[in-house]
Amino acid sequence: MGFFDRLKESLTKTRQSFIEKIDQVVTGRTGIDEDLYEELEEVLIQADVGVSTAMKLVERVRKGVKARNVQEASRLKExxxxxxxYLMGEKITPIQLNPEGPTVIMVVGVNGVGKTTTIGKMAHNFKEQGKKVLLAAGDTFRAAAIDQLEIWADRVGVDIIKHQEGSDPGAVAYDAVHAARSRKADILLVDTAGRLHNKSNLMDELRKVHKIVAREMPGAPHEVLLVLDATTGQNALNQVKIFSEAVNVTGIALTKLDGTAKGGVVTSIVTEMAIPVKLIGIGERMDDLRPFNPKDFINALYGKTKDNA
Incomplete structure (x- = not known):
């Protein structure tokens, strides 16, 4: 089974709470009236599309119906x-690579979103592309975090820079940047502690790590990737806002799309945030983290096949 088919399968619950509910609203109706638009908006909000995006989408549908002079409710689906x-666009935004030396990617996010696993899968993907990868165990607050990243380093077959539990995350970042240079690594992936985004001292620590990386390598970090858990729905938007205030988040990796009914949150992240979704994760396999393709996502959401998409 290819990635598109696995994506389609992983979006089953989202499809049921989103697309199929829209079909139910439209089915059996003869005309298009205000009640229909209100029900459509309600379905979108319940599918974690978010109030602002739901209103924007329904308004566009309303104008589309008027412009085409559509009378039949069945045509509203199309x-x-x-x-x-239109709102999601077709643009695929790749990870920005530094052509002049190591590309430093800082990975941030709250506890439990799949941050370390995302780093491991990214390391695997880059290694598959023939790149030399180095990991930095910057989450020094939990011994388990260092151990987990070390397991991934062994599994993928890449080097890791680590200090003892409780040591300064900034010192790990410092050592990692210098090691990446001296070892001629292509990619440096820097793990950070899973911050509770309402803990200001932890966010200050994140700013410090960012500052050290930037000081030791001008232009770095080249990406600050925020990992979000799709199962959190609209709460993901709050995390985007708060992390963006602390560090310059350049991209989003959305994990755990498989098995959640809240995949509609992708729509509001793409349309409401000025930060692109760059990666999506749909499972436990090494190759279940891929670049986000909006067109493929919508086709998979609608249950289409790759050929007739």
Whole structure:
């Protein structure tokens, strides 16, 4: 089974709470009225699309119906898909690589979102591309975090820079940047502690790590990737806002899309945030983390096949 088919399978619950509910709202109706638009908006909000995006989408559908002079409710589904595609766009935003030396990618996020696993899978993907990868165990607050990253380093077959539990995360970042240079690594992936985004002292620590990386390598970090858990739904948007205030988040990796009914949150992240979704994760396999392709996502959401998408 290819990645597109696995994506389609992983979006089953989201499809049921999102696309199939829209079909239910439209089915059996003859005309299009205000009640229909209100029900459509309600379905979108319940599918974790978010209030602002739901209102924007319904307004676009309303204008699309008027512009085409559509009378039949059944045609609203096709207009909705067109407007969803318009809002999501077709642009794939790749990870920015530094052509002049090591690319430093700082990975941030709260506890439990799959941050360390995301780093491991990224390391695997980069290694598959023939790149030399180095990991930095910057989450020194938990011994388990260092151990977990070390397991991934062994599994993927890459080097790791680590200090003892409780040591200064900034010192790990410092050593890692210098090691990446001296070992001629192509990619340095820096893990950070899983911060509770409402703990200001931990966010200050994150700023410090960012500052040290930038000081030791001008232009770095080249990416600050925020890992979000799709199962948290709209709470993910709050995390985007708060982490963006602390450090310059350049991209989002959305994990755990498999098995959640809250995949609709992708829509609000893409349309409401100025930060692109760069990666999505749909399972435990090494290759279950891939670049986010909005067109493929919508086609998978609608249960289409790759050929007739």
């Amino acid at each position: 207009i909705f898909q067109e407007e969803l595609e």
